[in-house]
Amino acid sequence: MNKYYVLVVEDEKNIRSFMQTILTSNGYAVLTARNGEEALMMLSSHCPDLVLLDLGLPDLDGQVFIQRVRQWNQVPILVVSARTHERDKVTALDLGADDYITKPFGTSELLARVRAALRHAAQRSAGQRDGSYVCGGLTVDWEKRRVLLDGKDVHLTQNEYKIVALLAQHAGKVVTYDQLIRHVWGPNVVGDNRILRVNMANIRRKLEHNPAEPQYLFTEIGVGYRMAEGD
Amino acid sequence: MQNWRERLRKAMQFSVRNTAVTLGILAATTGLSYVLQVFDKNSNYVSMLFVLAVFLIARMTQGYFYGIAASLGSVLLVNFLFTYPYFRFNFTLSGYPIAILSMLAVSVTTSALTTQAKHSAEIRLEAEREKTRSNLLRAVSHDLRTPLTGILGASSAILENDEQLSREERLSLLRDVRDDAQWLIRMVENLLTITRMDGSNGARVAKSPEAGEEVLETAAVKFRKQFPDWKLTVQAPEEFLLIPMDAVLIGQVLMNLLENAVDHAAGGDQIWLSLERQGDMAVFTVRDNGCGLDVGLLPKIFEGKASAGSSGDRKRNMGIGLSVCNTIIRAHGGTMKAKNAPQGGAVFCFALPLEEKAYE
Numbered sequence: 001m002n003k004y005y006v007l008v009v010e011d012e013k014n015i016r017s018f019m020q021t022i023l024t025s026n027g028y029a030v031l032t033a034r035n036g037e038e039a040l041m042m043l044s045s046h047c048p049d050l051v052l053l054d055l056g057l058p059d060l061d062g063q064v065f066i067q068r069v070r071q072w073n074q075v076p077i078l079v080v081s082a083r084t085h086e087r088d089k090v091t092a093l094d095l096g097a098d099d100y101i102t103k104p105f106g107t108s109e110l111l112a113r114v115r116a117a118l119r120h121a122a123q124r125s126a127g128q129r130d131g132s133y134v135c136g137g138l139t140v141d142w143e144k145r146r147v148l149l150d151g152k153d154v155h156l157t158q159n160e161y162k163i164v165a166l167l168a169q170h171a172g173k174v175v176t177y178d179q180l181i182r183h184v185w186g187p188n189v190v191g192d193n194r195i196l197r198v199n200m201a202n203i204r205r206k207l208e209h210n211p212a213e214p215q216y217l218f219t220e221i222g223v224g225y226r227m228a229e230g231d
Numbered sequence: 232m233q234n235w236r237e238r239l240r241k242a243m244q245f246s247v248r249n250t251a252v253t254l255g256i257l258a259a260t261t262g263l264s265y266v267l268q269v270f271d272k273n274s275n276y277v278s279m280l281f282v283l284a285v286f287l288i289a290r291m292t293q294g295y296f297y298g299i300a301a302s303l304g305s306v307l308l309v310n311f312l313f314t315y316p317y318f319r320f321n322f323t324l325s326g327y328p329i330a331i332l333s334m335l336a337v338s339v340t341t342s343a344l345t346t347q348a349k350h351s352a353e354i355r356l357e358a359e360r361e362k363t364r365s366n367l368l369r370a371v372s373h374d375l376r377t378p379l380t381g382i383l384g385a386s387s388a389i390l391e392n393d394e395q396l397s398r399e400e401r402l403s404l405l406r407d408v409r410d411d412a413q414w415l416i417r418m419v420e421n422l423l424t425i426t427r428m429d430g431s432n433g434a435r436v437a438k439s440p441e442a443g444e445e446v447l448e449t450a451a452v453k454f455r456k457q458f459p460d461w462k463l464t465v466q467a468p469e470e471f472l473l474i475p476m477d478a479v480l481i482g483q484v485l486m487n488l489l490e491n492a493v494d495h496a497a498g499g500d501q502i503w504l505s506l507e508r509q510g511d512m513a514v515f516t517v518r519d520n521g522c523g524l525d526v527g528l529l530p531k532i533f534e535g536k537a538s539a540g541s542s543g544d545r546k547r548n549m550g551i552g553l554s555v556c557n558t559i560i561r562a563h564g565g566t567m568k569a570k571n572a573p574q575g576g577a578v579f580c581f582a583l584p585l586e587e588k589a590y591e
Contacts, residue, residue: 086479104416106456194473197442201471204444212447212467212506219445221478 003029004118007048009039009065010080011058019052022107023114036060043073050117051077053097055088063091070096074124076117080105086222090176093223099173100223116172116229133168135230138207138216140168149207159184160203163196167217172229174220200225249292253301256291257308260284264313277313278330281305285334289341298338306331370551371422378411385411413457417490421555424483428562436477436562443472443506443513450485451504458493466505474513474583480559481583487552488517488579496521496577512565512582523571532569533557556581 006028010016020030031046033039036057042048051069055062066077079092079100089100098117101110133140139148147154147164156164162184167175177193185195200219204211218226264277285305289298310320310327385404389396396404428436444467451465485504492502499521506515524532533553553569560567560581567581 109456194440197440197445197473198471201442201444205469210465212444212465213451214448218452219442219448221441221445221449221482 003027004050005029005031005046005048006050006052006114007031007033007039007042007046008052009033009036009057010052010054011035011056012054015054019110022110026111028114034058036062036065039065040068043069043075048075049121050114051075052114053077053079055079055081055092062088063095066092066095066097074121076121078113078117090178090223093174093176094178112172112229120170120173133171133227133230135171135216135228140164142169147207154206156203156206160199160206163199164203164207167225167227168230171227174224174226176224180224245296246293249294249297252291253288253297256284256288257301257304260305261308261312268313278309281309282334282337285338286341289338290345292342294346295339295342298342299335302334302338303331306334367425367551371418374418374551375415378415381411382408417486418551420483421487421551424480424555424559428480428558436480436559438475438477438563440473440475441478441481443467443474446474446476446478446481446485447504447506447515449478450482450489453482453486454489458489460500461493462501463489464501464503466503468507470508472506472508472513472585474585476563476583477559481563484556484559484581485515485517487556491552491579492517492519492521492577498522499576508585509582511585513585514580514582516578516580518572518576518578520574520576523575524569524577526571529569533567 006023008016008019008023008030010019010032011034016032016034020032023030031042031048033042036059039051039053043051053062053065057065062079066079069075069077076098077096079089079097080103081089081092081100082103089102093100098120099113101113131141131143133142137150140146141148142165145161145165147156147161163180166180166183177196181189181193181196184199200217201211204214204217207216208214216228218228220226260280260283264280267276267280282305285298285302288301292298307320309330310322310324311318314321314324385408389401389404447465447467451463454461454463489502489504492499496502496519499519501520503518504516505518506513508514533556556579557567560583563583565581565583567579569577569579572578
């Protein structure tokens with residue numbers, strides 16, 4: 001089987017080397033770049049399957065990097081960022097990054113995000129997704145526009161269904177407030193995400209046994225929501 | 232030259248508020264004098280009232296300008312309105328220059344005293360802040376050294392004695408390194424918070440309405456990942472609560488309280504995290520089933536010095552985490568309490584206002 005190629009863009013040597021070790025020992029082929037220019041060159045010459053991007057690069061702003069790459073390349077980009085830069089994370093996602101992971105992170109977290117991003121890319125390029133999403137007791141059936149919990153129909157409003165369907169399509173990946181709002185209410189409703197929160201609270205009460213300890217819908221405070229990876 | 236300009240700028244501080252105060256007090260005094268004249272034709276007290284007005288204006292405005300302007304204005308007003316001939320200026324009255332001079336003296340002296348008092352209060356506040364900061368730095372540097380020494384020691388032990396160490400020993404050393412590093416990260420996050428709050432001047436935070444249950448959930452997920460051995464029960468109200476807060480900071484408070492329980496609740500293995508509405512406050516509670524709090528420490532628990540026992544044992548130092556929590560909650564306009572639960576174990580709770588109160 002062919003290995004997936006992952007390009008790690010990180011200026012700190014130690015962080016680069018431990019990410020490389022984790023990925024290599026889990027069956028990925030790893031390319032590394034120390035700065036943005038090098039990364040752009042590697043991208044065009046090696047065509048990796050995934051980019052792990054540290055937002056704080058020495059030569060090029062991470063946001064600019066994403067914009068430049070997105071002009072010609074749809075490779076999944078996983079942003080690695082520090083806790084204190086929530087704004088940057090959101091901007092990066094809205095500019096076309098696929099997901100993010102916050103430093104410090106554990107091995108399993110990193111691998112889960114990498115897997116999810118690669119799977120989404122594969123689905124996207126196949127242009128086809130399965131007719132439904134299944135995770136534990138939750139089923140989202142896109143064709144019949146139905147949501148089932150433990151075998152029973154869940155009654156969602158039109159907007160609630162749109163939110164759940166979008167999250168399920170991107171299961172395992174974070175979807176930002178802006179992306180959700182644009183998808184459900186259209187591009188002209190900006191700024192206020194209160195209405196989204198209220199909708200999410202209602203959805204949570206319909207889908208989760210204990211809304212404070214969700215099994216399916218997870219909050220990424222200040223960024224958006226993430227649905228658990230499907231089975 | 233520079234100094235003079237600076238002084239001149241300080242003496243001449245113009246603002247709408249100062250102007251309003253000045254005009255308001257002068258108008259009030261004029262009005263009062265008119266009313267009093269209905270009862271008493273003898274108008275000796277009028278100039279006294281205006282001296283009082285000048286005093287108040289000099290006290291309540293910044294710089295010298297408004298006081299001086301008010302004293303000149305008062306002299307003219309008294310002359311024009313309250314001395315014969317009425318509604319006409321008469322500069323030939325005896326003692327007139329003395330009246331002007333005494334008014335000026337009152338205003339200048341008061342302004343000078345006011346400015347000085349304000350200045351020394353500022354200096355005191357700055358000194359206070361400086362002291363807290365250097366105390367904190369000292370405590371932190373001490374606290375940072377211990378885990379760093381541990382990491383350095385354990386990693387060199389592995390590197391230099393690779394062959395002598397058994398697999399078990401090696402793993403145990405590596406676990407220590409990981410724990411120390413985790414602890415360091417928490418500490419640094421707290422420090423970052425402190426500097427962030429310092430930067431926002433007077434510990435004011437940028438609040439946005441956040442869903443209470445989402446904040447609980449995020450903290451719970453993070454906690455379970457770090458401490459899988461602890462049992463955590465989370466409870467949120469059925470009602471959907473939007474609470475104005477800086478979610479990152481409140482998340483950090485919750486994490487600090489949860490980790491505090493792990494570090495200090497000897498004999499405990501379970502934590503309850505809950506949120507409820509009490510009137511116009513949202514109350515978060517963290518309770519554990521450990522040994523409870525030392526009652527003697529309670530009054531000072533949030534002051535950042537509640538380090539029990541020998542100073543060498545960092546595990547016992549809960550000072551910085553809790554004092555950061557308290558600072559964050561106070562900056563949100565909330566309150567924080569610590570007590571022992573009747574069924575045993577420690578309880579930490581904090582209340583945040585549900586409605587954004589208008590400041591000033």
